[in-house]
Amino acid sequence: MSIRTYFLLGAVGLFSVFAAPHRSIAQTAGANTLVIATTQVPRHFNGAVQSGLATAMPSAQIFASPLRYDENWNPQPYLAQSWEVAPDGLSVTLHLVKNALFHDGQPVTSEDVAFSVMAIKANHPFQTMLEAVDKVDTPDPFTAIIRLSHPNPALLLAMSPALMPILPKHVYGDGQDLKTHPANLKPVGSGPFKLTEYKQGEYYTLEKFDKFFIPGRPKLDKIVVRIVSDQNAALVSLERGDVNALPFVTGVRDIERLEKAPNIFVTNKGFAGVGPLNWLAFNTRKKPLDDVRVRQAIAYTANRDFIVSKLMGGKAVPATGPIAPGSPLDENDVETYKVDYVKAAALLDAAGYPKGGDGSRFSLTIDYLPGADEQQRNVAEYLRSQLKRVGINLEVRAAPDFPTWAQRVSNYDFDLTMDTVFNWGDPVIGVNRTYLSSNIRKGIIWSNTQQYSNPKVDELLQAAAVETSPEKRKALYSEFQKIVVADVPIYFINATPYYNAFSKGLAGLPTSIWGVMSPLDEVYWETPPKT
Amino acid sequence: MAFAIHLVRQIANAVALLLAVLVLNFCLIHLAPGDPVQVIAGEMGGASADVVAALRAKYGLDHSLAEQLFTYLGNIAHGDFGYSYYFNEPVLGLIAQRLPATLYLTLCALVMSVIIGTLLGITSARRPNGIFSHTVTVFSLAGYAAPIFWTGLLLLLLFGSVWPILPVVGMTDVVHPKQGFSYIVDVARHLVLPALTLALVFIAQYSRLARVNMIEALSADYIRTARAKGLPEWLVIGKHALRNTLIPIVTVVGLQFGNLFAGAVLVETVFSWPGMGRLVFDSILRRDYPTLMAVLFFSAMMVMAANIVTDIVYRLIDPRIRTGRP
Numbered sequence: 013m014s015i016r017t018y019f020l021l022g023a024v025g026l027f028s029v030f031a032a033p034h035r036s037i038a039q040t041a042g043a044n045t046l047v048i049a050t051t052q053v054p055r056h057f058n059g060a061v062q063s064g065l066a067t068a069m070p071s072a073q074i075f076a077s078p079l080r081y082d083e084n085w086n087p088q089p090y091l092a093q094s095w096e097v098a099p100d101g102l103s104v105t106l107h108l109v110k111n112a113l114f115h116d117g118q119p120v121t122s123e124d125v126a127f128s129v130m131a132i133k134a135n136h137p138f139q140t141m142l143e144a145v146d147k148v149d150t151p152d153p154f155t156a157i158i159r160l161s162h163p164n165p166a167l168l169l170a171m172s173p174a175l176m177p178i179l180p181k182h183v184y185g186d187g188q189d190l191k192t193h194p195a196n197l198k199p200v201g202s203g204p205f206k207l208t209e210y211k212q213g214e215y216y217t218l219e220k221f222d223k224f225f226i227p228g229r230p231k232l233d234k235i236v237v238r239i240v241s242d243q244n245a246a247l248v249s250l251e252r253g254d255v256n257a258l259p260f261v262t263g264v265r266d267i268e269r270l271e272k273a274p275n276i277f278v279t280n281k282g283f284a285g286v287g288p289l290n291w292l293a294f295n296t297r298k299k300p301l302d303d304v305r306v307r308q309a310i311a312y313t314a315n316r317d318f319i320v321s322k323l324m325g326g327k328a329v330p331a332t333g334p335i336a337p338g339s340p341l342d343e344n345d346v347e348t349y350k351v352d353y354v355k356a357a358a359l360l361d362a363a364g365y366p367k368g369g370d371g372s373r374f375s376l377t378i379d380y381l382p383g384a385d386e387q388q389r390n391v392a393e394y395l396r397s398q399l400k401r402v403g404i405n406l407e408v409r410a411a412p413d414f415p416t417w418a419q420r421v422s423n424y425d426f427d428l429t430m431d432t433v434f435n436w437g438d439p440v441i442g443v444n445r446t447y448l449s450s451n452i453r454k455g456i457i458w459s460n461t462q463q464y465s466n467p468k469v470d471e472l473l474q475a476a477a478v479e480t481s482p483e484k485r486k487a488l489y490s491e492f493q494k495i496v497v498a499d500v501p502i503y504f505i506n507a508t509p510y511y512n513a514f515s516k517g518l519a520g521l522p523t524s525i526w527g528v529m530s531p532l533d534e535v536y537w538e539t540p541p542k543t
Numbered sequence: 544m545a546f547a548i549h550l551v552r553q554i555a556n557a558v559a560l561l562l563a564v565l566v567l568n569f570c571l572i573h574l575a576p577g578d579p580v581q582v583i584a585g586e587m588g589g590a591s592a593d594v595v596a597a598l599r600a601k602y603g604l605d606h607s608l609a610e611q612l613f614t615y616l617g618n619i620a621h622g623d624f625g626y627s628y629y630f631n632e633p634v635l636g637l638i639a640q641r642l643p644a645t646l647y648l649t650l651c652a653l654v655m656s657v658i659i660g661t662l663l664g665i666t667s668a669r670r671p672n673g674i675f676s677h678t679v680t681v682f683s684l685a686g687y688a689a690p691i692f693w694t695g696l697l698l699l700l701l702f703g704s705v706w707p708i709l710p711v712v713g714m715t716d717v718v719h720p721k722q723g724f725s726y727i728v729d730v731a732r733h734l735v736l737p738a739l740t741l742a743l744v745f746i747a748q749y750s751r752l753a754r755v756n757m758i759e760a761l762s763a764d765y766i767r768t769a770r771a772k773g774l775p776e777w778l779v780i781g782k783h784a785l786r787n788t789l790i791p792i793v794t795v796v797g798l799q800f801g802n803l804f805a806g807a808v809l810v811e812t813v814f815s816w817p818g819m820g821r822l823v824f825d826s827i828l829r830r831d832y833p834t835l836m837a838v839l840f841f842s843a844m845m846v847m848a849a850n851i852v853t854d855i856v857y858r859l860i861d862p863r864i865r866t867g868r869p
Contacts (some may be wrong), residue, residue, distance in 0.1 A: 055583075056631050137584070139591040169544065192631065212640060213825065236718050240815045241824070245697060245712050248703040260787055312604060414585055415577020415830050416677040422581065427812065453592045457581055522627040 043234035046518070046535060048528075049246040049255040053213050053239055056196035059177045060128060061135040063436075065260060065286075069530040073115055073218050073235065074115075075177030075201035076225075078106050079168060081525045082219040083281065085167050085340055091120060091178055091202070091225075101163030101480040109155040112225035114180045115206040120225075122150035127181040129158060135190050140477075141170045141441050163480045166438035172285070174529040175441075178202060204230035204533035213239055224533070231520065231536035253541070255529045259528045262508060264386050266323040270513045280327075282527020287336030287435025287442065288508035290328070290387050292378075292395070295426055296501050297463045300365055300374055307500035309359040310428075311349040313402050315397060318351075321507050323390050328506035332425065333493040334443055337507050343490040345491045346497040356402045365403075373403035380430035382411050387508055388430045388531040395428075418457040431457060432508050437525070439489060444473050447496060464501035499511060517541060546858070557847040564843045565619065568836050569612050578604055579628040579830040596687055602628055617837070624840075625833030629825070634837040637822065642841070644714055646819030647730075649803045651738045651786065653796065656745035661792060663746070664753020665780065669825070679750055686747030691806050695740040695813035702736055710734050712815045737814040741806050745799065749792060754790055760784040790861050797853025801846045 052066035059071030080091040087095075092106040110119035123343050126148035133142040149157040158167070170176055183200050184193055199207055202225070205218035218235040218453040238255060240246040247266055250258045251273050261267055261278075270278050292314065293299045301307060317329040320330045335342045360366075378395060380388035388412070398407040404427070410416035420426050436442030445458065449465035469492055478486035497504070512528060514521055520534035580598045599605045603614065618625060624634040667676035686694075687766075703711035709731045715721070723728045760766060761784055769779045793810050807820035815821070826835040 045718060051714075053629075055629060137594050138589065139593065197631065209818070212632065212637065213821070214815075216712060238712065238717060238815075240712050241812045241821055242699075242815065244812065245699060245703070245815055246624070248699060249712050251704060252707045254710070413577075413583050413828050415575070415579075415828075417577075418585055419577040420582040455594055456592050457585055459592070465776075 017282065029447045031352055034432060041441070042384040044231075044537065045297050046232050046257060046310070046532070047255040048237045048257040048259065049237060049240045049248060050259060051240060051243060052215075056192070057178070057207060057210075057216075058193070058196040059174060059198045061191050061196070062078055063137050063175075065529065067229075068526075069259070070216065070237065071177050071199075071201075072173035072203065072206070072526070072529050072531055073205040073287045074113065074203045074207055075173070075179065076197050076203045077173040077178060078108075078171040080530055081169070081172055081285065083524050085285070085525055087171070091125075092151065095168075097168070097480075101165075101478075102160050102229055104158045104160075104167060106156045106158070106164065106238070109225050109536055110154055112141075112202050113223045114183075114202050114347070116180070116183070116200045117223075118180060118182055119153075120180075120202045122148075122156040122176060122448060123153070124178055124181050125156040126150050127525055128176065128179045131184065131190055132176060136175075138175070138436065138441050140444060141166065141175065144478075152524055154338070163464040163478045164440070165477075165482075165485055166440035167484075169437045170441065171283075172177075172526055173203075173531060174285070174508070174526050175437075189317065192203065204531050205235060213376075220327070225535045227228070228322040228531035230409050230531070232532065235532065239531070248514055250515075253515065255520060256541070257528075258513045261511045261513055262329050262384060262387065264509065267327050267509065268325060270511075275514050275516055277487065277516050277518075277521075278511050279521070279523065280407055280509060281523035281527075282512055284336075284338040285437045285525035285527070285529070287339060287437065288510055289331050289334075289336050289435065289504060290432050290506045290508045291392075291393075291432070292505060293421075293425055293431050293462050294501055294503075295462065296465075297424070298427060300363065301376075301427060304499060305359040305505075306365065308349070309356040309363070309402060310399065310404070311500050311503045312352045312356040312359070314389040314401055314503055314505075315351040315398060315406075316349070316505055319391055323394060324386065325504060326507060327511075328509040331504045331507050333497050333504055334447065335439060335493060336369070337491065339435065339450060341486055341489045343493040344492050349503070353401055360404075361369045367403045374407050375405040375407065375528045376408045376427040378428040378430070379407050379409050379411060379426050381416060381417055381432055384411055384432065384508075387432060392430050392503065408421050414473070421461050422455050422457040422459070424454065424461065439473070439478050446476065447492075447501070448473055462497065462501040464496075465498060466495060469495055469499075515541065550851070550855075553851055561840070561843060562845065564678065565616065565836070565840060566612070569615060572830075572832055572835055573608055573611075574761070577830055579832065580604060582829045583628065595705050598763060605754075610779050615652045619840075627826075627831055627834045628833040629834070633827070634833050637834060638804060638819065638837060638841060640767040641817060641819045643822055644816060645807055645811070648737055648818055649676040649740065649800075649807050649818075651734060652745065652806075653800075653803060656742040656749055657796060659742070660746040660749025660790070661753045662749055664755075664786065665757050667750070667789065668754045668757035668761060671754075676754070679754070683747040683751045685781075686743045687751075689744075691740060691744060694825060695737075695741055695810055698740055699813060708816065711771035712810055713735060713747065714817055735818075737758045737810045737816050740807045740813070741803070741810045744806065745803070748799070749793070752792055752795060756788040760787045786860065793853060793860060795858050797850050797857075800849035801842075804842050805845070835843065 038115055054066040054070055055062055057070050057074055059067050060465050078089045079087045080090040082088055091108055091112055093109045094107045097107045129145060129148050133145050144160040144162050146159045146161050180200050185193050204219045204221055208217050208219045210216040217239045220230050220233045246258055251256045270276050272313035294307050294368050296302055314484045316330055320328050329337050331337055332348050333343055333346050360373055367373055380392040392408050396408055399406045411418035421429050423463045434442050447464055447469055449470050451460045453459045472492040476485050479485040479488060517537055520536050522528050522530055522532055524530050580595055581772050583598060584595055627634050627637055630637055645700055664678050667679040702709045710775060714730055714733050716729050766779060768783055769783050808823050811818045811820035812824045823838050
């Protein structure tokens with residue numbers, strides 16, 4: 013054979029090896045494996061000391077919590093088979109299941125619950141969440157009584173998997189700093205899945221815990237979470253079946269593209285707990301925005317309906333106040349600022365900013381959170397042309413990355429900024445921080461960076477934070493929402509359209525208020541993927 | 544002897560340059576707005592002032608910049624590159640995990656681009672006005688002009704969606720890990736698109752370079768002499784012309800090593816290739832100072848090593864440099 017023939021054969025061989033029809037990973041993975049793609053990189057897996065979506069998703073699989081929630085905001089038994097809140101609201105008694113084991117075979121006891129609650133209070137970034145907890149009594153191995161200094165109506169919600177993972181005291185109670193504990197990367201929990209492998213920044217594997225305390229669960233044998241740095245690659249991987257689930261999809265075009273894919277099911281259920289809001293924030297201590305009439309004028313000009321229906325392709329739900337739509341505490345009876353240019357112009361005139369000879373009144377800048385163009389940059393660009401109608405010149409300032417934007421906003425070096433902020437289930441956890449005057453803290457992002465201060469709002473939020481009657485609490489929050497919307501430290505635009513995408517054939521999907529940040533123990537393949 | 548002295552001098556220069564790189568990188572990174580604590584607080588969905596203050600104290604960010612720099616240099620002198628703020632791991636461990644993937648990607652892209660680029664250049668030089676030559680010229684200009692990330696996205700869509708024959712994410716099949724020869728084939732399949740993306744730009748450059756130099760070499764007197772002696776054409780090109788054509792290519796290869804790493808940052812991000820380039824990308828976005836500085840330090844070291852190796856190879860190829868003759 014000549015050299016040319018050898019070369020030809022070699023080339024054909026190589027081509028057949030590399031370009032053989034690609035069998036997708038998920039197609040070869042077996043009927044009981046779920047492959048999830050995510051762009052989120054977890055710092056570690058311990059949700060007791062780290063909040064955020066990246067850690068909460070795996071943490072909820074690895075660790076069980078006292079309670080879990082359904083999609084209607086009702087608490088459900090989990091590690092606690094029953095619970096009682098004292099009439100005075102100063103204690104909550106948890107009765108634990110007796111058959112729960114940690115992944116290392118040790119039983120879950122009230123000592124572990126007590127240790128975890130106090131550890132979370134000391135280390136979790138949401139300091140208001142368990143601020144009322146004084147101590148946890150453990151009268152017997154399966155009863156834990158959480159004692160409070162004052163009532164905390166958010167406490168039951170704080171017992172969700174995303175917020176209160178129960179840690180094994182015999183592993184984490186060795187005196188090491190919990191934030192850097194080695195077990196954060198090699199966690200031991202009592203949840204439905206145990207972590208068997210983590211390739212830093214590349215993937216992690218969760219395998220079924222055979223001794224999980226709920227019989228017959230989890231239904232899957234394995235979950236592989238593949239960390240994909242590029243959203244386009246994640247979308248292509250889902251479309252061709254390499255992965256079976258892609259959570260936290262927020263791009264409108266991405267959502268529409270996935271909705272059209274024949275093998276994919278897309279849902280926006282599972283984010284009520286997160287309560288993500290997209291808004292326009294004002295620096296209320298900077299002229300001319302220190303005048304409420306100027307802020308109201310901008311609100312009357314912004315045109316929420318156009319933004320939601322056109323810029324977001326109808327995929328987003330309009331938001332009119334500080335509590336996300338879908339929350340039982342959301343108040344709809346607030347000023348909605350329907351577009352009204354005449355009223356806006358009158359407000360600006362009254363505020364002492366008449367139109368000049370060139371038709372303009374004043375100039376402002378607008379920043380936006382980088383990385384979510386459709387929710388942020390596009391709206392900022394649109395507002396530039398919109399505000400021009402009433403004589404406000406708006407300059408859009410891009411930030412190359414999150415730290416640059418955060419530096420500007422947290423140090424009050426901004427006029428207007430687009431932002432996305434989460435409610436985290438209860439106002440005490442995720443809403444109060446934006447409006448309490450005591451939380452105006454320079455340098456801290458997602459504190460009260462608007463520097464908004466209203467004593468009545470402070471009073472209402474403090475009262476609602478300890479009010480145990482649901483009706484009275486709702487009334488307090490209703491009044492709070494009406495005042496904030498009228499004061500316009502923020503112009504609320506929409507609930508950020510988060511979607512989860514799954515391969516068709518999957519069932520038992522996570523549609524509770526915490527979505528994929530709750531245990532995936534009920535997910536299974538109704539129609540197994542092709543092999 | 545002269546070569547040994549030259550080599551020692553080059554290594555001494557490299558050490559001084561590395562120190563400068565360390566200080567410069569430190570200053571540049573700290574000039575960027577924001578800090579890692581804001582990123583950590585951001586990814587937590589917000590954090591209290593106490594948590595932020597505790598994090599700043601923990602990472603030594605509450606000290607002055609000069610103090611931080613001296614502490615950092617002192618630690619480096621003891622071989623301590625620090626702890627990643629973001630990944631919660633010692634930085635050296637992170638780099639040790641990622642370095643092989645980047646070396647694999649960049650070296651494959653380099654070899655691919657040098658061989659293909661040179662072959663294309665040489666072939667087109669034989670008939671500079673032929674169709675093949677013009678095709679290569681157009682291809683080279685397009686390849687050189689296209690941004691790497693754009694080429695990557697196009698290849699990703701082409702081979703991931705339109706003609707889905709190759710994996711588009713990661714380095715291995717993570718669901719069914721392979722062993723032995725299957726593992727090699729698996730990694731090679733995952734490598735095709737990232738390596739091709741990275742190589743395309745450099746193929747374009749090398750083909751242009753090889754073409755120009757081969758045209759020049761083929762018109763030289765010694766080639767005319769070789770042909771007059773009756774040597775076969777492949778020997779004229781392969782032995783006489785090619786050697787002279789390779790000298791500028793080898794020089795450029797050494798100089799391009801840094802660009803190759805820069806390209807790897809984008810390619811690794813598009814294809815989720817778990818290498819140092821992606822680590823750089825993640826570290827910049829998260830202001831993970833220790834990781835970023837260590838990666839830049841080791842990248843600088845590799846570029847310098849590549850330059851020294853180029854210098855040595857250059858001497859092997861060009862006898863005039865080896866013997867000191869003009």
